[in-house]
Amino acid sequence: MTFTPAKWPRKLRSQEWFGGTGRDQIYHRGWMKNQGFPHDMFDGRPVIGILNTWSELTPCNAHLRDLAERVKNGVLEAGGMPVEVPVFSASESSFRPTAMMFRNLAAMAVEEAMRGQPMDGAVLLVGCDKTTPSLLMGAASTDMPSIVVTGGPMLNGYFRGERVGSGTHLWKFSEAVKAGEMSQEDFLEAEASMSRSAGSCNTMGTASTMASMAEALGMALSGNAAIPAVDSRRRVMAQMSGRRIVDMVKDDLKPSDVLTKHAFENAIRTNGAIGGSTNAVIHLLAIAGRVGIDLTLDDWDRCGREVATIVNLMPSGKYLMEEFFYAGGLPVVLKRLGEAGLLHKDALTVSGTAIWDEVKDAVNTNEDVIRPVDKALTDEGGIAVLKGNLAPRGAVIKPSAASAHLLKHRGRAVVFEDIDDYKAKINDEALDIDESCVMVLKNCGPKGYPGMAEVGNMGLPPKVLRKGITDMVRISDARMSGTAYGTVILHTAPEAAEGGPLAVVRDGDMIELDVAARSIRLDISDAELAARLAEWKPNTEKAPSGYAWLHQTHTQGADTGADLDFLIGCRGSPVGKDSH
Structure with a gap:
């Protein structure tokens, strides 16, 4: 059997494996042929x-x-x-x-x-x-x-004549159940229409x-x-x-x-x-x-x-x-x-x-x-990047999914130290919170969660939902699902787990948001902020798996893409040395 390469403008990298009559090329082609590939499939195409x-x-x-x-x-x-x-x-x-x-x-x-x-x-x-x-x-x-x-x-999904958007209605219906506006049985019935x-x-x-x-x-x-x-x-x-x-x-x-x-x-x-x-x-x-x-x-x-x-x-x-x-x-x-x-x-x-x-x-x-x-739905629909002493390297918000009346807001911080703290407190009727407050979630960034989960669109407390309120200002170093909505500030950098200012926000602090001015500010003095940051200590808990350790050790901040630091840059596609 002869080997005649096809005519192509240049030699293809696959020919380093398959092109020729040497031992190595026969080795590579021979194993591929056990799947039934004809000989001429390796002719240089x-x-x-x-x-x-x-x-x-x-x-x-x-x-x-x-x-x-x-x-x-x-x-x-x-x-x-x-x-x-x-x-x-x-x-x-x-x-x-x-x-x-x-x-x-x-x-x-x-x-x-x-x-x-x-x-x-x-x-x-x-x-x-x-x-x-x-x-x-x-x-x-x-x-x-x-x-x-x-x-x-x-x-498209439909439930009782209403369009049902995957994800979007999950959040909507879940909040309606907590507010007493939808039964758990109806929620379960709606599940079938979400992904049809x-x-x-x-x-x-x-x-x-x-x-x-x-x-x-x-x-x-x-x-x-x-x-x-x-x-x-x-x-x-x-x-x-x-x-x-x-x-x-x-x-x-x-x-x-x-x-x-x-x-x-x-x-x-x-x-x-x-x-x-x-x-x-x-x-x-x-x-x-x-x-x-x-x-x-x-x-x-x-x-x-x-x-x-x-x-x-x-x-x-x-x-x-x-x-x-x-x-x-x-x-x-x-x-x-x-x-x-x-x-x-x-x-x-x-x-x-x-x-x-x-x-x-x-x-x-x-x-x-x-x-x-x-x-248009909104005149300026692009992602807004906010900066200030609470997010020196930036945070983002999606104005088209936010409530217009909350895009400029000053409110009292209600702080959750991590997602478990949020889950433990949010349904407690004794939680000191109302619709004017700013919900703050820490330690959910690339290193902190780890992995930066989609938990930034925190569900509102039931006692607020029962008032008919559907949105509050929420701030975190987390992400949120693209199907979610609300006045949610995300990707706050540096993240709390890195000792960013988010880490030292306390219950009762006042936070000022001004999306038009691209500003997010913790209303304390520079000296007070510096003193709090000096007292902050990182979490030294060991990552649970080898990859989790690698991720926490080498991942970069959300403001640069949260990639692993050693993977930045194009490395081309050279053919490695044949081991046979």
Whole structure:
């Protein structure tokens, strides 16, 4: 049997494993052939890794095995060799203490899976909110040609004639039960309507936000973000992406070519326009760090200030992702940004063309779902970055999900030292709290929780809920679900576990919030603050596992993306030494 390599513009890295007639190449090819691959599949055609985050314990991604087959079809049609590779899958709905703690582990595992195996390009098959950034981080680190395919959102939920948004109505109904406005039986009945098909959250939660970020960054084909998981067009998107990655390898189109500063600015503005999750802040900062782009919280505030929220979706609005797709999806939003001078039109995408060429002919079919600017949900919908003596390195708030009357507020602090302290106190009728207070939660940041769980949208005390109050100012170093809402200040940096000012807030302190002025302030003197910080002592409790120790030791602050310090920067995708 002879070996005749295919004619490609350049030698592919997979040929270091499969190309030639030497002992090592025969070794690698021979083992692969036990799966029934014909000999000519190793003739120099590109090997495409389909990095699949499928898992039955990641419900958002449980349908990705089918999409992987569609991707394979596309790769084969374009002349590539597809190989499905399962990779670490972190689900926010099932991982403890929080999926966020494992985003960096997943990114590191993906990077090494790409670097250590014979791939020339990768299809990043993702869905649940941490899988999208973790695979993008890994791909940015290797700088191997890569394209994102998301699993898509689930279908709309309905309960007694009302749209039910996954996550959003979980918080709403839970509060209604505590307020005595909904029975536990009705809550259980509503459960069945929250997740009635395959797919990720049907709100503009973090999963849909990160799918939108991937498309706005140019790392997914145009229109990918909003197609429902069970719509046949989702399968078509997967197959077309499989075709496209082969040409990307041929052209050597890499993440570093697409993930430019302009691409990140496009994504930040898109996040404001869609009313996207605050989690996008921490993920985009981490992705930028991996590819070597200088992106900061100041960029988020600068780019987001002038962007109106025009997508009328929960948790900021009233519709769900199905309606967003039917209205035209993200291409319509990007077109609106371009028409307003808020889009870098020449930013390159994985299609090989500029982003404006992809969206300039998009048509809006429902102007109540994707609104004109003069009917926007909020005039300034971008993430607001707050600073002051309580958050010297910054904190974030999502104005489009907050209560307008609370965006400027002064209130008495009611302090919870950690999440267990909160759970122990919040339902106590003796708790000294009313709706004018500011709820403060400590030790829930990247190091403190550990992992920075989605507990920042603390439920209100029942005695306040019974008054009909649905929102209070809440401050923490935690995150909140993208499906959540309220006047919630998050990601406070430095976090309490690092000895940030949040650590020394006391019951009864007055806190001043002014979102328009981008200010969050603890109303004590500089001398008093310094004295409290000098007395503070860190928690020396040992982490419960090896990775938890690694995470707590090496994770950075939320203000820079909470990545592991030794993973920052693009390291390329060199072929390692063959051990055989």
